Amino acid sequence: MNANGTLRHLLSLENLPREVITEILDRAESFLSVGTRKAKKVPVLRGRSVFNLFFENSTRTRTTFEIAAKRLSADVVNLDIATSSQSKGESLLDMIDNLVAMQADMLVVRHSHSGAAHMIAEHVPKGVHVINAGAGSHSHPTQGLLDAFTIRHFKKDFSKLKVVIIGDILHSRVARSQIHVLKALGVPEVRVVGPQTLVPESMSTMGVKVYNDVELALDGVDVVTALRLQNERMEASLVPSAQDFYQNYGLTKERLALADPEAIVMHPGPINRGVEIASEVADGGQSVILHQVTFGIAVRMAVMSLLVDS
Numbered sequence: 001m002n003a004n005g006t007l008r009h010l011l012s013l014e015n016l017p018r019e020v021i022t023e024i025l026d027r028a029e030s031f032l033s034v035g036t037r038k039a040k041k042v043p044v045l046r047g048r049s050v051f052n053l054f055f056e057n058s059t060r061t062r063t064t065f066e067i068a069a070k071r072l073s074a075d076v077v078n079l080d081i082a083t084s085s086q087s088k089g090e091s092l093l094d095m096i097d098n099l100v101a102m103q104a105d106m107l108v109v110r111h112s113h114s115g116a117a118h119m120i121a122e123h124v125p126k127g128v129h130v131i132n133a134g135a136g137s138h139s140h141p142t143q144g145l146l147d148a149f150t151i152r153h154f155k156k157d158f159s160k161l162k163v164v165i166i167g168d169i170l171h172s173r174v175a176r177s178q179i180h181v182l183k184a185l186g187v188p189e190v191r192v193v194g195p196q197t198l199v200p201e202s203m204s205t206m207g208v209k210v211y212n213d214v215e216l217a218l219d220g221v222d223v224v225t226a227l228r229l230q231n232e233r234m235e236a237s238l239v240p241s242a243q244d245f246y247q248n249y250g251l252t253k254e255r256l257a258l259a260d261p262e263a264i265v266m267h268p269g270p271i272n273r274g275v276e277i278a279s280e281v282a283d284g285g286q287s288v289i290l291h292q293v294t295f296g297i298a299v300r301m302a303v304m305s306l307l308v309d310s
């Protein structure tokens, strides 16, 4: 945050004031209709240059950041990291200096190292904004915000909700960011559930209830988020097999029936059908998974517009 209370970078949802979160959700609401127009553009970022720097793979986040920036009329550059001069030994900060020399206004960064976006934010001059688009297992703030937007859209009031997050909590930046935003917005009960190897007891320090029994954890909840196994972050195999995980923790129709009948099903994607979620649930009437993707554009427009106001 700047000294005047405005937001210069978006790096994490930890300690982000409730008023700022609500301001982003409200702005996103106002940007939602832009996507339904024939001419899907507003001039908010006209003349600004946004650089997408994705050091890890992405479908949803990278593409929706690009669409969001273009809908705000920014000029967008998607750096192809694989063919960049990083492969010739250029350091991350030297690369950033060069993008700043190209008069970048905003850098959208996804990196496997939790501290990469913070390091870049500390390095860039005033006037350049950094958005964390997913950092290691640590945080994915715009995903947390679009999750909150989706919940508010379907459930209206956060103050009585029971929410459960199922799966690989240990490696999940999505879980951490969702917990931070829901706690800030006053959700009274957030549960996390998965095998002991994937749900650290220390999660309870974040104010959530830790479960290992998925049937108990689903009982009466209003919102269910399923998470995939992040095999790319596991140094050793932490579940016997994908089939075993599905048998014990997969979100099936029978298990979903334990939740409130009006419960919504969310997933940040990519989904692995038959591992963390059954196809009939992913494609079923309670699933809002593709709404999350659409809402992600408006939420990212809101974040970018808020940062340039600072």
Ligand code: CP
Residues within 6 Å of the ligand: 057, 058, 059, 060, 061, 062, 134, 143, 268, 269, 270
């Ligand atoms: N939810 C999410 O971060 O998806 P991508 O990895 O496709 O960006």
